[in-house]
Structures are given as structure tokens and as C-alpha cells.
Amino acid sequence: MDENADIILFKRGKYVSYANCGLPYYIGGTIAERDKLFVQTAKGFRARFNIDIRTEQEVTAIRPKEKEVEVKNLATGKVYTENYDKLVLSPGAEPLRPGIEGINNDKIFTLRNVPDTDMIKGYIDRNHPHHAVVVGGGFIGLEMAENLHELGIQVAVVEMANQVMAPLDYSMVAIVHQQLIDKNIDLRLEDGVSRFEETTEGIKVHLRSGKEIVTDLVLLSIGVRPEIRLAKEAGLSIGSLGGISVNEYMQTSDPDIYALGDAVEVVHPVTGKPALIPLAGPANKQGRIVADNIVFGNRETYMGTIGTSIAKVFDLTVAAVGANAKLLKREGIAYRSSYTHSASHAGYYPGAVFMSVKILFSPDNGQLFGAQIVGFDGVDKRIEMLAQVIQRKGTIYDLITLEQAYAPPPTRRRKIRLTWSVT
Numbered sequence: 570m571d572e573n574a575d576i577i578l579f580k581r582g583k584y585v586s587y588a589n590c591g592l593p594y595y596i597g598g599t600i601a602e603r604d605k606l607f608v609q610t611a612k613g614f615r616a617r618f619n620i621d622i623r624t625e626q627e628v629t630a631i632r633p634k635e636k637e638v639e640v641k642n643l644a645t646g647k648v649y650t651e652n653y654d655k656l657v658l659s660p661g662a663e664p665l666r667p668g669i670e671g672i673n674n675d676k677i678f679t680l681r682n683v684p685d686t687d688m689i690k691g692y693i694d695r696n697h698p699h700h701a702v703v704v705g706g707g708f709i710g711l712e713m714a715e716n717l718h719e720l721g722i723q724v725a726v727v728e729m730a731n732q733v734m735a736p737l738d739y740s741m742v743a744i745v746h747q748q749l750i751d752k753n754i755d756l757r758l759e760d761g762v763s764r765f766e767e768t769t770e771g772i773k774v775h776l777r778s779g780k781e782i783v784t785d786l787v788l789l790s791i792g793v794r795p796e797i798r799l800a801k802e803a804g805l806s807i808g809s810l811g812g813i814s815v816n817e818y819m820q821t822s823d824p825d826i827y828a829l830g831d832a833v834e835v836v837h838p839v840t841g842k843p844a845l846i847p848l849a850g851p852a853n854k855q856g857r858i859v860a861d862n863i864v865f866g867n868r869e870t871y872m873g874t875i876g877t878s879i880a881k882v883f884d885l886t887v888a889a890v891g892a893n894a895k896l897l898k899r900e901g902i903a904y905r906s907s908y909t910h911s912a913s914h915a916g917y918y919p920g921a922v923f924m925s926v927k928i929l930f931s932p933d934n935g936q937l938f939g940a941q942i943v944g945f946d947g948v949d950k951r952i953e954m955l956a957q958v959i960q961r962k963g964t965i966y967d968l969i970t971l972e973q974a975y976a977p978p979p980t981r982r983r984k985i986r987l988t989w990s991v992t
Contacts, residue, residue, distance in 0.1 A: 570860050570861060570863075570864040570865070571864045572619065574864070575621075576618075576619075576620045576621065577620075577621045577622075577623065577651060577653075578614075578620055578621070578622045578623065579623050579626050579627070579628050579638075579640060580611075580622065580623065580624045580625070580626070581625070581626070581627040581628075581643070582624065582625065582682060582683075582684065583624050583625055583683075583684070584607065584624075584682070584683045585609065585610070585611050585614060585622055585624060586607065586608040586609035586610070586614070587606045587607050587608060587682075587683055588605075588606050588607075588608060589682075589849065590849065591605070591606050592606070592680060592682075592683070592685075592686045593680070593709065593712040593713050593715075593716045594712075594716060595686060595690070596686060596689055596690050596693070596713070596716050596717075597715070597716025597717065597719045597720060598716075598719065598720065599716070599719070606683065606686075611624050623640075625642070625643045625644055626640050626641065626642050626643060627640065627641050627643055628640055628799060629641050629648070630799070630802065630803070631656065631799055631800075631802070631803035631826070632803070633803055633804065633805075633823045633825070633826065635652075636652060636653055636654070636656075636825065637650045637651060637652045637653065638650065638651055638653065638656065653825075654825070655825055655826075655827065655863045656825060656826045656827070657826075657827045657828070657829070657859055657863075658799065658800060658813065658821070658826065658827070658828040658829075658832065659828070659829050659830045659832065659852075659856070660795075660796040660797075660799065660800075660830075660832050661796055661830055661831045661832060661847075662793035662794055662795050662796060662831035662832060662847050663681065663793060663794060663796050664679035664680070664681050664789060664790070664791075664792075664793055665789070665791050665792045665793060665794055666679060666789060667791070669762055669763070669764055669765065670763075670764035670765065671764050671765030671766055671767065671772075672765055672789075674765055674767055674772060674787075676692070676771075676772050676785065676786055676787060677765065677772070677787040677788075677789065678692070678786070678787065678788050678789065679788070679789045679790070680709060680713065680788065680790070689788070692786065693720065693722075693786070696785065696786075698722055698784075698785030698786045699722065699723060699785060700722065700723045700724075700725070700771070700783070700784045700785050700786070701717045701722050701723070701724050701725070701784060701785065701786040701787070701788065702724075702725045702726075702727060702772075702774050702782055702784045702786070702787045702788070703717070703724060703725070703726045703727070703787075703788045703790055704727050704762055704774075704787065704788070704789050704790060704791055705726075705727075705728060705789065705790035705791035705792065706726055706728035706730070706732070706733030706734065706758075706790075707733070707734065707735065707790055707791075707792065708734065708878065708880045709790050710726065710728075710733075710788070710790030710791075711726070711733060711734065711745075711749075711880065711882050712880065712881070712882075713788050713790060714726050714749075714754055715752075715881070715882065715883050717786075717788075718752060718753075718754065718883075722786075723753075723755070724754050724755065725754070725755035725756075725757060725782055725784070726749065726754055726755070726756050726757065727757045727760055727761070727762060727774070727776065727782075728756075728757065728758050728759075728760075729759065729760065729761040730758070730759070731758055731759050732746070732758065733745060733746065733749070733756075733758075734880075734882075734887060734889075736876065736878060736889040736893060736941075737887065737889055737893065737941050737943075738893050738894045738895065738927065738941065740908075740927065741925065741927050741941045741943055742943075744885070744925060744943045745882055745885060745887055745943065746758075748882060748883055748884065748885050749882070749883070752883050755782075757776070757780075757782075760776045760777055760778045760780070761776065761777045762774055762775070762776060762777070763775045763776060763777050765787065768783070770783050771783050771784055771785045772784050772785070772786075772787055774787065793831065793847055794811060795811055795812040795813065795831060795832040795833070795845065796831075796832055797811065797812065797813055797832060800813045800821065800828065800832070803823075803826075804822075805821045805822050805823060805826065805828075806821065806822035808834035808843050809834075809843060810834050810843050810844070810845050811845070812832060812833050812834035812843075812845050813828040813832050813833045813834065814833075814834060815827070815828050815829075815833050815834070815835075817870040817871060817872075818858075818862050818867040818869070818870060818871075819833070819855055819858055819859045819862065819871055820862075820867070827859045827862070827863065829852060829855035829856055829858075829859055830847075830852040830855060830856070831845075831847035831852065833855075835851065835871070835873050835874045836872075836873035836874075837873060837874065837875070837876075837892070838872065838873040838874075838875055838959075838960065838962070839875065839891055839892040839896075839897075839902075839938050839939065839959070840892065840896065840900050840902070842900070844873075844874065844876075846874045846876045848874070848876065848877075848878060850877065851874040854871070855871055858870070858871050872960075875890055875891045875956060875959050875960055876889070876890060876891070877889075877890040877952065877953070877956045878890070879948065879949055879952060884945060885943060885944070885945065886942075886943075886944060886945065886946075886948040886949070887942075887943050887948070888941070888942045888943075888948050888949065888951075888952035889939070889940070889941045889942075889952075890939060890940050890941075890952055890955055890956040890959060891929070891937070891938055891939030891940060891955075891956075891959040892929065892938045892939040893929070893939055893941065894906065894929060896939075897929060897938060897939075902931075902938070903931065903932055903933070904929045904930060904931060904932065904938055905929070905930055905931075905932045906927060906928070906929050907927070907928050907930070907965075908925065908926070908927050909925070909926040909927075910923060910924070910925050910926075911923075911924060911926075912924065913944060913945060913946040913947040913979065914946070914947065914976075914977060914978060914979045915977035915978075917977070918977040918978050920978075920979065922944065922945040922946055923944060923945070924942065924943070924944030924945070924946075924947065924948065924951075925942065925943045925944060926940065926941075926942050926951065927940065927941045927942075928940045928955070928965070930964070930965050931964075934964060935964035935965040935966050936962060936963070936964050937955065937958050937959050937963055937964060937965055937967075937968070938959070939959065940952065940955040940956075940959070942955075946979055947979065954971065954973070955968075958971075
């Protein structure tokens, strides 16, 4: 927003701009070229925006009174300080790695960044594993299960809860469970890992139920937690959920320090209470708001996150937005549910497939609280429409009056060939 601003970006790792969401698909071979993962390079950023990007340099301390940060160059070991007028914290969230016996085995991985991806893919290419265990049934865990399956690896998914994909209610996620079973995924619900044991046959995963799984590879995908060490040691306020507290301008308790992304707590517009929602879309918007507020003064506000999310699970597309029944019950918010099972496009046109839609709304005024969709085609269009209504605190009556584009066939699948000539 200001080409004359002196902007310094510190990055602990080597890569500054890559497609996190594409990492599982590179491991699985759907994305064949590693370079396709990189949106921008440090060199490209410097050339285009004149930003001083310092990779493999870790900020080790923040001193708000002096308005300076302490930095360690990881290549040389040199420690130095840098002053700031405004500071932005975007440390993200780190994968949970609990203190389970045997967890430090070199066949046990987490997936957060490009080096993690390289380690997993390198291990697979060298060792050609026949079996893998994915611990955790969240979005990344299921994406990894699918991509490992695509490589011809037998996969078991171990999940402590009674369901995968926590944003969905059980009534909807049961469809996902059946899809996993149909794809020969060994789904172990309501069970957890008690310890890992290295054996001559591979890693023996001991479950709390007393059962055991012998495997060649383990991927931990049991959730993430905000990386708040720097903020906490600097004396910044930490919220009740363990994220950095920020106001509507994305300022921390120090007005010259802003924070954004997976490390911060945001307001959930449906409940009005703090929430941790580690998604790329909200983080991107927060970054733009912070930039505007630093350059022009606090004029842009962040209104919270309703957690619009979507994922491919083998042949299914699964999406959720807003509050689910579990959250509404926990917050004591009265609601009603409605289920619709219909075709993805006009039934008389060939190729229509089923789609299940669940909405949750207020029994008093019809305010739409949340929606979940599981289907094969057209899920993205519906969830985005519902998200707009929820975000604006609309009602089920607003859904009735929405004007939508319609055609009998699934128009987004239509192939169009364009030709042109240059004279």
C-alpha cells in the first residue's frame, strides 16, 4: 500500500510463498512438478515489491518497550536486533505432537510445510511403503489418506472421536464414513494411540483399545495449536482459547503490534465468542486489513470468521460453514435442522448425482446459523451462497428470495474451445 515504506519480512524457513493446500497432492502425485507449489520466491518478492525478505532467520524475542526484535541468522548463528515502527505477527499454527512413547521415530511425520513434504515424499520414494497409518481424521488427515491410497498404499485412519471432519455433524459425516469404507480405508473411530513401537516388521501402533496396527509409515494429523511463544514472552495478551488476542483492527494489546492468521483468536459471528479457525481465506483477508490499517490508520475492521471450508474426500466433496449442532448445543443456542437430499442438477438431464444439504437455523426468527453439504458435484456453488447469507445474518426466508443462475446441465463442466487470430 506504500511503495516508500521500509518493509522487512523475517521467515524462519526457506520458502516464503507456497501452496499449503497442494502439499498432499504433490505427495500423491496429482501435482507432478514440485515447482508448481511455489506462488512466489523471495527473489521475486524483492524484485517486484522491494521488500527486504530475510529467509532462514528466526525472530527469537520481541521487546515492545524498545520497539525492536531480536533475530538469529540460522545459517551463520549471528544474533542481531532490528527496530520497528509497526510489527506484524503471523507465526501460524504448529501441528500437535503429543508426548506419546515412541513418537520421535523417523517413520513418523507431520505435514506443515515444504520441508515436511520433501521428507514424506522422499521416504515414500526410497522405501516404497505398503501400509500407512494416519492419526487424526481432519481435513489434512483425510487428504493425506486419499493421496497415500492413490499411491497404492494401504491406509488406516485412527480417530479418537466418533467421527472424522469435526466441522460436520454426525448425521452428515456418516456419508463420508461410508465413502472411506468403500475405498477400503481401515477406519478406526473412538480409538487413540497409546504408544509407538519400532519392530523388525515396521512400526507397531498400540491403540488404547488394546488393538495393534503394524505399519511402515505414520502421519500425525491430530490438529494444530497457535504458535504464540513470541507473543506470550513479549507480554501480549493471550485469549481464553490459547490464541493471540486482537481487536477488530487486528491489533494486539500493544497498539504498535498487529497479529493475524492461525495464531490469533477471532470472533465467531454466530456465537459472538472467540474462536480458533485456521483457514487460508481469513488469514489472507486479515493480512490486507492489517496493511491498510498500518498505512492509513485504523479504518478497516475484521468482522470475524464463519469458517467456510471445503475438501475433496475421494469421490465426495464435503463443505461446511457457520455453526454446527455441537457448537450450538454447547453455547445453549436454540436451533432447528432441515435436511435436503436432491440431485446436483436437473434430474431429467443425464449425469445428475445426489447431494445432501443440512441447514441449522433459529426457530424464532429463522436466522441461518450454519450449513453442511456432502455430494459429488455443485457443492462449492451452494456452500458459497449459504455462506453469504450467514455472514450477513440472513434468514431462511432470504434463501427463498435469492436469485440464482440456472441451467439444466452442470455448466461448469462444459468444455469450451476458444480460437483467435492476431493480425
